[in-house]
Amino acid sequence: MNKTHIDMWDECLSIIKDNISPEQYDAWFKPITSVSYKDHVLRLMVPTRFFAEQLEERYMKILAATLFRIYGRDVQLYYDFFQIGSDPDTLITQQASKESPAVKPGNRNPFQNNIVSDFDSQLNPKYTFENYCGSNCNKIARSISEAIATDSHCKTFNPLFLFGNTGVGKTHLIQAIGIRIKERNPNARVLYVPARLLESQYVAAVAAKPSRINEFINFYQSIEVLIIDDIQDLMHKPGTQNAFFHIFNHLHQNQRQIILSSDCAPADLKEMPERLLSRFKWGMTCQLEAPDYELRRSVLEQRAAQDGLKIPTEVLDYIAANITSSIRELEGVVVSLLAYATVLNREITIDLAQSVLANAVKVQKKSINFDMIAQRVSEFYGIELDQIFSKSRKREISDARQMVMFMAKRHAKMPITAIGTCLSRKHATVHHACHSIEERIPIDSALREDVEKIDALIRN
Numbered sequence: 001m002n003k004t005h006i007d008m009w010d011e012c013l014s015i016i017k018d019n020i021s022p023e024q025y026d027a028w029f030k031p032i033t034s035v036s037y038k039d040h041v042l043r044l045m046v047p048t049r050f051f052a053e054q055l056e057e058r059y060m061k062i063l064a065a066t067l068f069r070i071y072g073r074d075v076q077l078y079y080d081f082f083q084i085g086s087d088p089d090t091l092i093t094q095q096a097s098k099e100s101p102a103v104k105p106g107n108r109n110p111f112q113n114n115i116v117s118d119f120d121s122q123l124n125p126k127y128t129f130e131n132y133c134g135s136n137c138n139k140i141a142r143s144i145s146e147a148i149a150t151d152s153h154c155k156t157f158n159p160l161f162l163f164g165n166t167g168v169g170k171t172h173l174i175q176a177i178g179i180r181i182k183e184r185n186p187n188a189r190v191l192y193v194p195a196r197l198l199e200s201q202y203v204a205a206v207a208a209k210p211s212r213i214n215e216f217i218n219f220y221q222s223i224e225v226l227i228i229d230d231i232q233d234l235m236h237k238p239g240t241q242n243a244f245f246h247i248f249n250h251l252h253q254n255q256r257q258i259i260l261s262s263d264c265a266p267a268d269l270k271e272m273p274e275r276l277l278s279r280f281k282w283g284m285t286c287q288l289e290a291p292d293y294e295l296r297r298s299v300l301e302q303r304a305a306q307d308g309l310k311i312p313t314e315v316l317d318y319i320a321a322n323i324t325s326s327i328r329e330l331e332g333v334v335v336s337l338l339a340y341a342t343v344l345n346r347e348i349t350i351d352l353a354q355s356v357l358a359n360a361v362k363v364q365k366k367s368i369n370f371d372m373i374a375q376r377v378s379e380f381y382g383i384e385l386d387q388i389f390s391k392s393r394k395r396e397i398s399d400a401r402q403m404v405m406f407m408a409k410r411h412a413k414m415p416i417t418a419i420g421t422c423l424s425r426k427h428a429t430v431h432h433a434c435h436s437i438e439e440r441i442p443i444d445s446a447l448r449e450d451v452e453k454i455d456a457l458i459r460n
């Protein structure tokens with residue numbers, strides 16, 4: 001008996017289910033339904049376009065591998081989704097106009113493209129400066145990037161070496177430079193390439209018979225703005241490092257812009273040869289710091305608006321206060337909320353956000369956020385966590401609550417209003433609590449000792 005498209009999709013789901021956590025499965029695969037499969041074209045219904053993008057970013061490998069296994073290698077995937085209107089009653093008024101083929105036959109290969117003289121910059125059109133939210137923590141990196149985008153022959157910032165932890169926005173920013181340069185000069189040979197792809201192209205060029213290594217180097221030496229992501233992936237790759245050394249020298253001598261991103265500073269790229277490291281430091285080295293509260297809040301608002309998702313202010317405050325280390329995690333939370341809201345038809349409340357965050361926060365054990373601070377303070381004073389959030393005015397409870405406010409300002413750098421939202425207290429109350437602890441620390445040794453101990457609990 002022939003299998004229906006639903007049977008086939010169910011088979012995919014059971015493979016995927018065995019390979020990811022139940023939380024991931026519930027958030028990302030349960031909301032998907034198979035619409036049809038005909039002439040190698042599989043159509044899946046997903047909640048929104050943003051959901052599809054996030055799904056691809058996170059699960060492209062497992063999704064592609066599973067689809068190839070069940071439907072064969074010719075499968076093409078299209079998404080269907082509805083545009084959510086601003087009024088929930090008018091939901092599902094318009095079928096998504098754009099279907100995006102998802103499973104691409106392997107990575108696009110710019111080096112191959114060039115041979116066919118069809119030059120593709122490999123830039124993701126959504127990574128623009130316009131979509132890049134700003135705050136104090138990324139001000140310098142953003143200004144330098146905009147300066148390069150305006151004057152791509154600028155010697156001072158060549159190369160630009162941008163580093164920072166995972167998910168803080170490096171790829172977005174370096175691609176924004178490329179996009180802006182292309183907007184100003186559509187013919188510019190701008191190329192974005194992840195270091196890992198550079199490495200695999202190099203290996204393929206060396207292995208080809210006859211060798212295509214000269215072609216590889218010539219291609220890269222013809223680029224005007226070369227953007228290499230995750231340069232740390234070239235560690236332990238002496239062959240590619242050597243080829244890149246020649247490419248770098250040629251481009252730099254000819255005043256072509258080189259932009260590099262890395263997950264650590266040049267000094268920490270221990271396995272990279274000195275001759276490359278010293279070149280990385282010739283221009284501008286700049287760190288993209290962990291997102292501060294203001295940035296996290298703006299990205300949340302932006303993502304919610306893009307998805308037509310109404311998230312109440314207190315929920316935005318709550319998420320921004322608790323997901324602190326990466327923008328990618330924040331985006332994940334918005335998508336999970338969206339999945340719950342759409343699929344389970346649930347309103348987005350603090351309770352829902354708390355249960356979505358429970359999983360996300362488990363993953364980022366080390367990050368300091370409001371819930372973690374409240375937990376540490378309540379443990380320190382031996383008070384139930386619920387009491388901290390209660391209306392109780394008992395002395396020991398209100399003291400502990402004041403300490404939570406103070407610590408949230410001190411460690412999570414949360415604004416007074418956001419702390420107030422998390423504890424359902426007024427701005428003036430939080431302001432007074434923080435101020436009074438600050439004033440008493442120098443003169444109250446017992447309090448000072450408590451603060452030091454709680455500081456240590458939070459940091460470790």
Ligand SMILES: Nc1ncnc2c1ncn2[C@@H]1O[C@H](COP(=O)(O)OP(=O)(O)OP(=O)(O)O)[C@@H](O)[C@H]1O
Nearest residue numbers: 131132133165166167168169170171172299327328
């Ligand atoms: N300032 C920002 N404004 C809007 N979106 C942002 C910002 N920073 C990051 N993002 C978004 O967060 C997601 C992760 O960012 P990105 O991939 O650039 O991080 P990354 O630092 O390169 O991470 P990795 O090192 O893991 O590759 C992307 O979807 C990006 O668009």
